[in-house]
Amino acid sequence: MNKSNDSHLNKEQIYKAMIDESELLSSEREHLSGCSECRAELEDFEKDLKLLGQTAERFVPLPKNRMVLHEKAGKNSLFGWRTSFAAAITILFFVITMHSDSMKLLLSNKTDVANSELYSEDILMTEVNNLVENSLPAKHLFISREEDTDYDEDFIDFVVPSVDDELLSVAVKGGNVSC
Amino acid sequence: MHLPNQEKYPYSGQDRKSQTVILAEMAVAGNTNAFDQLADLYYNTVYKMVYYRIRSGMDAEDVTQDIFIQVLKNIKNLKDFSLFKSWLFSIAVNKVRDFQRKKRFTSFFGVFSGKDAESEQENEHEAGAESGPLESVIRQNFWKQFEAILNRLSYLEKEVFLLRFIDQLGIKEISTALKKNESTVKTHLYRALKKIRDDGSVKELLKENMP
Known part of the structure; x- marks a missing residue:
C-alpha cells in the first residue's frame, strides 16, 4: 500500500482520502496534493456523491401537513394522566369491593361447611361406636341377655378352645380330623 | 403549529x-x-x-x-x-x-398492507399532481434505483453512508449519533464506498436522472 511519490494512488487509497485525508500516509498525502490525475479521480468521486445527495434532496416531496408539537405532546400526556388515574381508581375500587365481598362470602361459606361437616362426622362416629359396642339392637340384646354379659378371654377359650397345631398336623397326616 | x-x-x-x-x-x-x-x-x-x-x-x-x-x-x-x-x-x-x-x-x-398501499398511491398521485406526470415517473425511478444501491449495503454501512454523503454529517457527528467510535464509522464508510464505487451504480443513476 505504500506508494512512492510518482506512482498513483489505488482505489483503496482514494476511498480512504474520501473519508478522511489524514488516514493516508504522509507520502500518499504529498502525492495526492501534487498529482492532478489522482486529485481528479478523488474529486470526480466526491462530485458524484455530492450530486447524488443533491438529486435525492430534489426528489423529496414537500411535507403537506403542519407539525403539531405542544398540543399533541400536552394532549397525550394529559390524556394519559387522566386515563391512567381513572383506570387506576376504577380498578382499585373493583378490587377492594370484589376482594371484601368474596372474602366475606368465602369465610362464611367456609365456616358453615366446616361446621356442618363436623356435625355429620360426629353423628356418624357415634353410630359407628354404638354398632361396635352393641352389634344387636337393644331389644335383641335383652332377649339374648348379652347386655348383661361381660365375657373375658378365659371364658371364650373355655367355650372355644384354641386348636393345638401339633395335634392338627398329625390328624391331617393320618387322614382323620376329629374335634 | x-x-x-x-x-x-x-x-x-x-x-x-x-x-x-x-x-x-x-x-x-x-x-x-x-x-x-x-x-x-x-x-x-x-x-x-x-x-x-x-x-x-x-x-x-x-x-x-x-x-x-x-x-x-x-x-x-x-x-x-x-x-x-x-x-x-x-x-x-x-x-x-x-x-x-x-x-x-x-x-x-x-396487517394494514392494503391501507398502506392505498395511502402510498394517494401520496404518489399528489406528488405527481404537484410536479407533473413525467417528473413523477422520474422521481419514482430515482428512488427505486436509490433503494437498489442501498440494498447492497449492510444496515450500518447504509446508515453511515446516508449520514455522511446524503445528510452531510461529519464523522464526529455520525460517531455521536450512532454511538460508535470514529474508526468503526470510517471502516463502515470505507466498505460502503468500495461497494458503491466498484459497481458503478451511482454514475449510472446520476446519468439517468440528470436534468
Whole structure:
C-alpha cells in the first residue's frame, strides 16, 4: 500500500482520502496534493456523491401537513394522566369491593361447611361406636341377655378352645380330623 | 403549529450551531416559542433524513413529528447543546428503525398492507399532481434505483453512508449519533464506498436522472 511519490494512488487509497485525508500516509498525502490525475479521480468521486445527495434532496416531496408539537405532546400526556388515574381508581375500587365481598362470602361459606361437616362426622362416629359396642339392637340384646354379659378371654377359650397345631398336623397326616 | 420553512433560516453552519445552542437553552428554560423556532430550524433536515430512509411522504411526516415530540420531552436531559444536531439525529435514526421494524412486522402479518398501499398511491398521485406526470415517473425511478444501491449495503454501512454523503454529517457527528467510535464509522464508510464505487451504480443513476 505504500506508494512512492510518482506512482498513483489505488482505489483503496482514494476511498480512504474520501473519508478522511489524514488516514493516508504522509507520502500518499504529498502525492495526492501534487498529482492532478489522482486529485481528479478523488474529486470526480466526491462530485458524484455530492450530486447524488443533491438529486435525492430534489426528489423529496414537500411535507403537506403542519407539525403539531405542544398540543399533541400536552394532549397525550394529559390524556394519559387522566386515563391512567381513572383506570387506576376504577380498578382499585373493583378490587377492594370484589376482594371484601368474596372474602366475606368465602369465610362464611367456609365456616358453615366446616361446621356442618363436623356435625355429620360426629353423628356418624357415634353410630359407628354404638354398632361396635352393641352389634344387636337393644331389644335383641335383652332377649339374648348379652347386655348383661361381660365375657373375658378365659371364658371364650373355655367355650372355644384354641386348636393345638401339633395335634392338627398329625390328624391331617393320618387322614382323620376329629374335634 | 409550525409551517416548515427552510428559507426562513439561511444560516451558515457556524451561525446555525450558535443559534441552536441559544434556542435550546431557552427551550430548556421553558420558552415554548424558542422550541418552536428550534423545530422549524431542523424540520426540513429531519424530514428529508427520514424520507431518504422510508421513502413515503406521509410516513416521513408522522415519524418527523414523533422525533420532535421526543426531542421536546427529552431536551432537558441534553447536557451539551453544541451536540444538539448529533443528538437529534440519534433520535431520528432510532425512530426510523422503530418505524421500519413495525412496518416489517405489520407487513409480515398482512396487517394494514392494503391501507398502506392505498395511502402510498394517494401520496404518489399528489406528488405527481404537484410536479407533473413525467417528473413523477422520474422521481419514482430515482428512488427505486436509490433503494437498489442501498440494498447492497449492510444496515450500518447504509446508515453511515446516508449520514455522511446524503445528510452531510461529519464523522464526529455520525460517531455521536450512532454511538460508535470514529474508526468503526470510517471502516463502515470505507466498505460502503468500495461497494458503491466498484459497481458503478451511482454514475449510472446520476446519468439517468440528470436534468
